[in-house]
Amino acid sequence: MKSFLSPEFQVIRDMGRCDQCRGCERQCSFGTHGYIEALDVMTSDDSKCSGCQRCVIFCPKNALVIRPTQSSYRPNAVWSREKLDDLKKQAETGGVILTGCGSDKPMRIYWDHLLLNASQVTNPSIDPLREPMELRTFLGQKPDAISLGEDGVDITxxxxxxxxxxxxxxxxxxxxxxxxxxxxxxxxxxxxxxxxxxxxxxxxxxxxxxxxxxxxxxxxxxxxxxxxxxxxxxxxxxxxxxxxxxxxxxxxxxxxxxxxxxxxxxxxxxxxxxxxxxxxxxxxxxxxxxxxxxxxxxxxxxxxxxxxxxxxxxxxxxxxxxxxxxxxxxxxxxxxxxxxxxxxxxxxxxxxxxxxxxxxxxxxxxxxxxxxxxxxxxxxxxxxxxxxxxxxxxxxxxxxxxxxxxxxxxxxxxxxxxxxxxxxxxxxxxxxxxxxxxxxxxxxxxxxxxxxxxxxxxxxxxxxxxxxxxxxxSLRGNRDHLRGVGLYEWELDVLGVKGAGE
Amino acid sequence: MDKFPPEPGPGLADCCQVHCRIPGPDESAFGRPPVAGGSVPDGATEKERGFTMDSREIDASGLVHRELNDRLMEAMLSGADRLVVRNVYGQRYIGTRLYQPGQSKKLEIEVFGTPGSDLGAFMSGHHIRVHGNVQDGVGNTMDDGEIVVEGRAGDVLGMSMRGGKIFIRDEAGYRTALHMKEYLDKKPVLVIGDSAQDFMGEYMAGGIVIVLALKKKAHRANFIGTGMHGGVIYLRGQVEKSQLGREVEIFELDDQDREILDRHVGEFLQRFPELKVSREEVLKENFVKLMPLSKRPYGKLYAY
Missing domain, CATH: 3.20.20.70 (Aldolase class I)
Known part of the structure; x- marks a missing residue:
């Protein structure tokens, strides 16, 4: 079946720089790059490229650029390129679309809406280069209370x-x-x-x-x-x-x-x-x-x-x-x-x-x-x-x-x-x-x-x-040191932080 | 800075005064002589064999599972070879803890009463014989060893079992041998004297399951071998195609299968002389062999 998928990436080779060392061909396991011996020329098949940039980084002549393809479907805010390509892939295979890595969808990243506090005047800040700073962390169950032995030192x-x-x-x-x-x-x-x-x-x-x-x-x-x-x-x-x-x-x-x-x-x-x-x-x-x-x-x-x-x-x-x-x-x-x-x-x-x-x-x-x-x-x-x-x-x-x-x-x-x-x-x-x-x-x-x-x-x-x-x-669960920006009230409530300026 | 948890507190050494007493040498309950020995006359005493078996008795009454397993661990560490545990009432994880890095000694444990769930879970090589019924999760992710049950077993028997043998005299519950697996010659073996319930061999990836149906001869389980992608199930007597999962098929037995059945049925009967049937009697009945149709039942699920 002819695949109707359009390539995601575009391989651009600077023929002036490329000396046909075939390094990119060896680097790519997807078979993007090829070599025609009779013509002594490197070729590339955009449809196989995953955009991993391995060949770009290892090209000794800096002859390669891999970038998202410039050809595109008619822009459509509802039917994005990804949606179209997935539909085609499923029509061609009848299978569940697999992927790797974490979600790349533009869901709100709350880290980017939280801001940290810093000491000014009323509480001195500490310079970690000169003063002890404790990052050591113990994971596991902690007791409800600590009891000490008769000497008042040993923990019993x-x-x-x-x-x-x-x-x-x-x-x-x-x-x-x-x-x-x-x-x-x-x-x-x-x-x-x-x-x-x-x-x-x-x-x-x-x-x-x-x-x-x-x-x-x-x-x-x-x-x-x-x-x-x-x-x-x-x-x-x-x-x-x-x-x-x-x-x-x-x-x-x-x-x-x-x-x-x-x-x-x-x-x-x-x-x-x-x-x-x-x-x-x-x-x-x-x-x-x-x-x-x-x-x-x-x-x-x-x-x-x-x-x-x-x-x-x-x-x-x-x-x-x-x-x-x-x-x-x-x-x-x-x-x-x-x-x-x-x-x-x-x-x-x-x-x-x-x-x-x-x-x-x-x-x-x-x-x-x-x-x-x-x-x-x-x-x-x-x-x-x-x-x-x-x-x-x-x-x-x-x-x-x-x-x-x-x-x-x-x-x-x-x-x-x-x-x-x-x-x-x-x-x-x-x-x-x-x-x-x-x-x-x-x-x-x-x-x-x-x-x-x-x-x-x-x-x-x-x-x-x-x-x-x-x-x-001392910072664990210390939400006073966080402030939210650009968040709805329910989000601030769930996060348990105040809005910036509050 | 010590990154590692401290050694366990005191208590490991000073056990066995109350609950463990040391009885005289006792006959083995496992249908085989104690380890070591070599070629010595049959009538030789323990002393003539060159060693005495350290056999101890533990009274489990009134102990919670951790306390009972403390006793078992202490006994193992102090050199016991054989343990008789009496008055067991639902204590879980018997045999689970008995591992000490660098120590390969395997115990024989006899259990009187009804042990709780996860008997022999994660167990590494010990032999347990239960004089009674057992609950759920027997042999859960068991690595090696043997469990013999003079009675019936609950659900998820032998789940994810990786090695060793389990012999159940009577019936077993639902999802027996769920996701049992094997690697090269490390093949778990599970023999059930009577029958098992639905979803037997679900997700099974390896190992040998033999269900003898000695009493009923007809198998009641449905969805046998659903999602199975490795290993083999032998059923004595008849089973309808409608009782099988989609991923398994009935195959004819060959000589190798006969050999496997002969060996493991023999071992099973040796452990339960009270059944009073001979190997020939059991083996002359028709057996069906179930194997997965594919090693990759879900290989075509995805779009690459």
Missing amino acids: TEVGPNICLESPILFSAMSYGAISYNAFKSLAMAACNFGTFFNSGEGGLPKDLREEFGRCAVVQVASGRYGIDAEYLNCAAAVEIKVGQGAKPGIGGHLPAEKVSHLVAETRMIPEGTDAISPAPHHDIYSIEDLSMLINALKEATNYQKPISVKIAAVHNFAAIASGIVRAGADIIAIDGLRGGTGAAPKTIRDNVGIPIELAIASVDQRLRDEGIRNRCSLVAAGGIRCSADVIKAIALGADATYIGTAALVAMGCTLCQKCYTGKCNWGICTQDPRLAGRVNPHIASRRLANLLRAWSMEIKEMLGGMGINAIE
Whole structure:
């Protein structure tokens, strides 16, 4: 069938600069570039281009420009180009439209409507370059009260297991299988070097990484239950039950057989070349009571030494659900918002299901405070955290820490071309093709990631100091340090912040 | 700064004074001799075999699940080989915690009473025999080992089981062997003496399920193997096509299947001598084999 799709991108080659080195041809796994030997000329097929910019950056002669195509349908505010192209694609295949990365729709980003406070006159600001500034964060259950021993110094209260982060930023769950071994290892190395944690996702933890990187891993137990054994659970710092994901709340995942390579199969403990199907629900969790049972099973399986996290997608009424999760015994709740990323999700789910993380984190923090159980678990905000300001605003809204996924991938080279589901990632991140995966060097990529964490931490310290605060803990849920601009009253109400100038 | 949670508080070492007593060596309830040994005459005593089995008894009455499992863990860490747990009334997660990095010893645990849900969940290699019925979630994500139940099992039996064996003498509930999986020679085996309920083998991705229907011979379950994409189910007796999920098909047995049935039915009957049937009697009946039509039931769902 002749495809009626029009190319999204346009490849512009400066023939004067191009010396036919064929580098772009080698770089592109989608087959955009070609070479005609008889004419000694490079060709390109715009329809195959994903716009990932790999060839542009690696062209030694700077001969390439890739830009959104200039040809367009008749402009139409109702029937956008994307809508038309999706319709054509479905007419040609009869399938569900897949996509990768977080939602790119212009839904309101509340971070950009929140402004931070700073000290002037009545309260001195603090210079983090000269004065101590505490970003260390503990995730896990905190006791209702502290009791001291006879000497008045030793704490006699039994405190449940907590994990310690040097900065309130963790790497979000990205499974080995969805991302390449090298990208996965880069996250692990960076987390260990920096003093934070990476999340294994639901695809298991390769055996050769357990000893070295288990101590900074949060391992997931998801509905597919891949690669789970006692060693997997016990080598990690914490265990996370994945109930939902912001990019695709309410549905499971299908890792296509093409991505189930020999090593992925071994890590997930499923046959090579079969689809890895994660059911939509955990079939042993149909209620808060059932969740409590799985939380307790995992506490048993880890000898009560690891905090148990529950990751849910931010959906309607979820503050009440979160309250149930705390009462079910979770030590950490990770909440993934509407803009959370994914390796593959139906586009209609990604763009239409869930609520923004800013509103979610504010309402759940308030709800748990109202019920007097906020101390019983830590909150981790995830889904669309783009910069250090987003981190600090999330904490002021009530989070203990934040998960970053997309930002970490961008640090490794990702350009959000949204073709993760094809398994052909030219940046070597979201692929199992050894030739492509080799493009990520864990030593270099982990340095890029650690640099990112360091830079964000410095910025967070600067902003904290400016507010006259010297410990991140003092900012948690401290919404007096936020003001909203350009927001409706109901939005200010949900966020629990005043308007700017108030 | 120590990034890791502190070691568990005191209490692990000083158990077993009240609840655990050490009885004399006892015959094994698992239909096989204790480990170790080698070629020694059959009548040899434990001493002549070169070791004595550390067998202990635990009274579970009045204990909540965490306390009971504390006792089991303490017993394992202090060198027990075999545990007899009496008066079990709904305590969950028996066998779940029994893992110590670097330690590979496997226990034999006999349970008297009715254990609670998630018996043997995430279990790594121990053998449990229950003298009674069991509840839901038995063998949930079990990694290795064996569970023998002299009675019936509840729902989601063997869910996401990855290895080891489960033998249920009587019936099993809904969604048995849900998303069971396998990898190379690590294949879980589940044998049920009677029948199971609807959605047996749902999402099944690997492993072997054998349902013997010893009492009824007719299978009542519907939607068998819905979404199944790996592994095999053998049903003794008849099953109608209308009882199957869309993703499975009935296949004829070949010699390899006969061999598998012969082995696992033999193991099953060895564990339940009280059934008083011979392997030949069971195997002479007709068996149907269910396998998925495709390893990729949802492969054509998406537009690329």
